[in-house]
Amino acid sequence: MALISARTPEAAHYHIVSGLHVSLRLLEEFGRSLHWTISDDIKEIGDKTLSLAGRPKSKPIEHHEYKDMAHRARMVCSNAWGAMLQDTSLDVIAPIVNTLEQLGETIDKHGQAAFDEDGRVRIPDVGARLVSMREEMAGLDPTHMTPVQKLNHDRDLRSVGAAMDAIDNLEELRKGGPKEIKVASLNVEFVNEASLRSWLLSMTVQGGLPESPKVLHDALDYVQKYRHVDATIKDRLSEAWGTDVPGLDEQGLETAVRALLGSAISTRMDSFEYSAVEVVKSIVDSTYEESASREKRQTQASKSTELMSQSASAQEIRELEPLLIDLDRSLTSLESGLGHGVARKTVNDIQTLIERVTAKAEVLKDLGLEEGEEPTPR
DSSP: OOEEEESSHHHHHHHHHHHHHHHHHHHHHHTTTTTOTTHHHHHHHHHHHHHHHTSOTTSOOOHHHHHHHHHHHHHHHHHHHHHOOSOOTHHHHHHHHHHHHHHHHHHHHHGGGGSOTTSOEEEEOHHHHHHHHHHHHHTSOGGGSOHHHHHHHHHHHHHHHHHHHHHHHHHHHHTTOOSOOOOGGGSSOOOOHHHHHHHHHHHHHTTOSOSSTHHHHHHHHHHHHHSOOOHHHHHHHHHHHHHHOTTSOHHHHHHHHHHHHHHHHOGGGOOSSOOHHHHHHHHHHHHHHHHHHHHHHHHHHHHHHHHHHHHHHHHHHHHHHHHHHHHHHHHHHHHHTOOSSHHHHHHHHHHHHHHHHHHHHHHHHHHHSOTTOOOOOO
């Protein structure tokens, strides 16, 4: 297991409390869908450890401040772990919580003597263990799992995601970031299926969706793999979406990303047949298909209108053509009865004009004919 080295009791106590907090957030998320009677206890202890871990460095943590929390954390983890008959993430977390409690006790009892020859004490790196565990879980193929195994697999991934959010929140506190820390369940925006479908369709009409659905699919694939929406995928989708649709303002882009990913991770869209992310993927695909179908219909309608216009022009030319021929014959007959002079020159000018009009009509008629149709014989 990956370990964190601490050189002082104060640093060690901080890492222990942080590890307890992250573990409790995982446990809290794990039990959310199981409706445990100890859920309130888990949340309460988790909130208290967060208060300690988020305290300024000028007020170092002492063991007596979290001794009771560590004991209660170990008890609730042990009880939850014992209640699960299948392999779950609790198999990893429960022993870690037990180790953290023991380390706190040892450091408090022996002080610097608890440190090794290098002057260090080594503490389980909960964050590193979560990352490796998540990759292991994401690499499993759910198609070969029983229904119960699938439920636990999904629950494990969601729980690990919540724990990793807790790590990010602690990091923000250490950097002096926002004092208000939101847990994973409050850090997304849920949109139900009907609303999401309507919203996506309206976005296509306004040109607000990426040209290719791949931009959205890549993000949804990430959510499907890890059952978690983190800052990494939010930033990645925002950048890709914003690049593809530069006209989308920053606030609108943020709302769009939260709505899409929030719906994909929400348990309220889950069913026995499909996960929430599969439902969202289906809605995205149908939206793009409808958009392509609509564009095709509009193109066909435009071509049809153009052909009708050309057909009308060709018909008018056909009706005019016999009149031009008759006029040409009449002028030829008239010319033969005239002598030289102004009158005959005028007739010749008119005939020249008729020839030009006839030539132009032939060109226009050919352009207006439908494919494969022969010109009207003269």
